[in-house]
Amino acid sequence: MEPLSVDGKFFRSGGRRFDVRAVTYGPFPGGWPDDFAADFERIVAAGFNALRLYEMPDRRLLDAALAHGLRVFGGLRWPQAVDFLKDDRVLSAAQVSLAESLRALEGHRALAGVFVANEVPADLVRWMGPVQVRQALEGLIALGKELRPDLLWCYGNYPSTEYLEPENADFTAFNVYLESETAFRSYLRRLHHIAGDRPVLISEFGLDSQRNGTAKQAEILAWAIRIAREEGMAGMTVYAWSDRWWNAGIEVLDWDFGLIDRESREKPALAAVRGAWRDHGWQMVDGRFSVIVCTRNGASRIAACVAALEKQTLPAHEIIVVDDGSTDGTTELVAARFPKVRLLTLEPGGLSAARNAGAEAATGEILAYTDDDCEADEGWLAGLAGAFAKGWDAAGGPNLPPRPQTDAEAIVTAASGAPSHVMLDDAEAEHLPGCNISVLRTAYFDIGGFDPQFTTAGDDVDFCWRLRDKGYRLGFAPTAFVWHHRRPSLRGFLRQQIGYGKAEALLIAKHPQRFTAAGDAKWDGFVYSGGPVRAVEGSIIYFGRMGQAGYQGVTDRMQPLRPLDARFDDFISHQRLNLLEWLQPRLRSWYRCQHWTGRSTNHHRPAPRPDTEFPIWSPDGETRDDFLQQLLTAGWKAGGESDAWDVEKDGTRLLLATERGDGIGKRTLVRVWGDARLLPFGRH
Known part of the structure; x- marks a missing residue:
């Protein structure tokens, strides 16, 4: 059993993508059973490959899980439903408990990850302070990663504290209980944006058969598993294995969420779940993609880019490389190593002209663009095909930075100014970056393609605006991601930002109504920057009337940035990042509109002290x-x-x-x- 790791929006194990199919197990009245074999055999037969616990397991449970091929996500138990920030001893005891548990389980292959907490009550989060609670959770995760970096770490969140995503969690885990297919699907789409670059695991989903009936429970669990797969969840957790449940010191008898009843008899839901795991659901749509990569002097990058395109689970109709006047042997490299690729060699004319040349040569129904410094995930085209099957005219997904290898790469990854998508809601985009955008051939030629005046940047912004002006709609495909290498040096990053500023000057001249008098773009949507959506100092949070809203979240217009990689999180890197954050908007502003202005600062006024x-x-x-x-x-x-x-x-x-x-x-x-x-x- 190889360890689990994060692979973009998914998990991976042993070189293969791993779909987490989990069920919650315990706590039970009377404690763990004397023998796990009977339960674990039935759990595996039902199609599950993982267990989620609400306490840390012992070796006996892990040994049994390993014998049955089950991975285990443990849960740290501590008093999280009290004001745990008022008394330092509460968190200190939790840290000691975590360290002792990990020491006792050191090296066990069945332990896949740990939830450091589960659903801190929303009223207590508001009482203690959302930022302070988030930081406390991050402290537990940081300790866990220090002790066991091979495990995956997270917090079991829920819609009432949507704003509480820890910055340093490995994945986003949400407990979601929605009995409407439409509402459930819609919220899963939202979770991709809450998670930013990270995978999303549904960490609880179930239905009480005591109130709703066993047939309804079976029906809802079946469609929930199907929808979770269709919407690109990295895993799904059914709540719960058994109706037997122990909580707050008593046996819970007034609801039945189990797949088996209190006498261990199978309920209809178990068969429904078994069938849902076996059903692969949606059929792959062949969109006849023409993939177009434009390059200039990209000999050091193009091979990895094309190799990734040739490994797609949905093969491209054709791959076209457009060489825009390279002088470093790019043409010869592509011709020698990739004989199946269509190669166009042009005189230098700029990025937009190269993209238009690729479109003219393409024969597919959909034109899919990426850059030579990108490596498309194996499911990129399949994810885009799913988006077009929903009726969008253009579609794209995230561009994720690979794990940085140097301090400069880590700083650039955490800085603002990277290509970002802009969302009007959780499904429709206002803007998609050119490194990951695809469009129907008919729509492309209807608007006249890319504007050749944009030779290095800005072309995608102009292109998306013109598509929308013509009535075309842009869809977001959250799992259709590409690995987009950022600039490897701070100097290179600042040169890129200067180029963006010059491109924005052209955009202002062409689309003056889309900019403020100060030269800032007027987006209607929400700008996503890769980090998980979380409360920070000064955040405005929608709590609802008297803090009672079922769905509470940050109302900021921009997603927080990606965190600085923990391996390079030191004083010097923070100082260099701060300098970059000061320079980036000012340089970009100067080359955009000759104003040396920075980003506006939200001056947080602390709440008055209570009487x-x-x-x-x-x-x-x-x-x-x-x-x-x-x-x-x-x-x-x-x-x-x-x-x-x-x-x-x-x-x-x-x-x-x-x-x-x-x-x-x-x-x-x-x-x-x-x-x-x-x-x-x-x-x-």
Whole structure:
């Protein structure tokens, strides 16, 4: 059993792509069974290849899993449903527990990864501070990676804390419970953007058969597995193996999410899941792609680019390399090493002219463009074909930077200014970078192709704008990615940014209505920069009325940047990155419109300190929702949907959060800005 690793938007093991098919297992009343063999044989027979636990496994469980070919994702157990930032001992104990668990399991091949936490309650995240909670989770992940860099690390997130993605997680894991096919599919598309460059694992999905019936449970699990595959999830986790469940110190008897019942009898859902794993679902669509790569003096890059194109799971109709006046032997190299490639040799005329020449020579129904410094993932064309099957006129996917090998590459990868897609929603794009864009042949020639005045950059922006002006629609294919090598030096990166600025000057002259007076592009959509969407200082978060929205997220217009690679995350690299971040927008602005202006800064104003805080203990299990209802009845008014408080009255504001532990009793935390004597309840 080879270790799992991240491969762009997917996982890989032993040189092959690995689709995680997991089921949650335990905790059970009475603890682990004496013998795992019976369960694990049934789990494997149902098509699963992985288990997700809510505690760290012992060697006995891992040995049994290894014997049955099952990978295990452990879960770190600690008091995450309390204010764990108030008392340093809580996180310290979690760190000790993690270290001890990993030491006991050192070297075991069945352990694939670890969830450092699962669904920190949204009200407590708001109470402690989203940035502070995220940083605490990142601290646990950093410790885990230091101790076991061979494992994959993540946080089990959910829609109520969508903004809580750890910067240093290896993949994005989300627990999603949606009973509508349309809503489920739509949210999975959103998760690709939340994750940025990372794979997405659905870490929980299930249905309570006690309330919905066993037939409905079976039906929903079957279509959920199918949709997860169609939407490019790196894995899917069914919740749960058994109806037997132990939580908060008691056996849970009022819901049944299991594939087997409390007497270990098979429910219809188990057969449905077994069939869903066997069904490969959608048929591959042959779009007759003509792949076009334009190059100039790309002898050091072109071989890797073309080799990747020849390994596509959906073979191209033809591969066309357009040599735009190379003098370094590029033409001879391509002709000698790739005899099946159509080679066009031109006098130097610029990138747009070369792209147009490739289109004129192409015979396919779809023209797919990538650059000579890109290596397309093996599923690139298959992902694009899936997008065109949905009716888009043009389509493209992410361009991901390969793992940096030097400090300069790491800094450039983390800097702003890289080619980015711009999204109008979770499926339709406003802009797709030229290193990963494909278009129907008919649409291409209808708008007249690329504008030859754009010789090095800006051509893709102009092209996308003209497509949309003609009524054509651009779709985003999240798994159709290319590995796009960034500039290997800081000097080369800054030269690239100067080139972008010059291209933007041409865009301003051609499309003045699409720019502000200061020379900034006016995008209607959301700019994605590769990093996971997460709360940072100054982020505006949509919490919903009194923090009760089921889906809560950051409302910023730009995705955070990629983090600095941990291997190069030191003081000097940060200083060089800061210098690059200062220079990049100013150089680009100067060559765009002769203004030496930088990026606008969001000046974060910290929230005022509260006047008092106190807890309320309820032996009957009353929570913040009960107390908020009392306050509303007493004339308090709900705050705004992005406010840091729940209710207000006569200038006094309150925030409430409920801690959750074993047993019925609950403790609710109350934060007061103003006069606490206005409250209809007091501390007790």
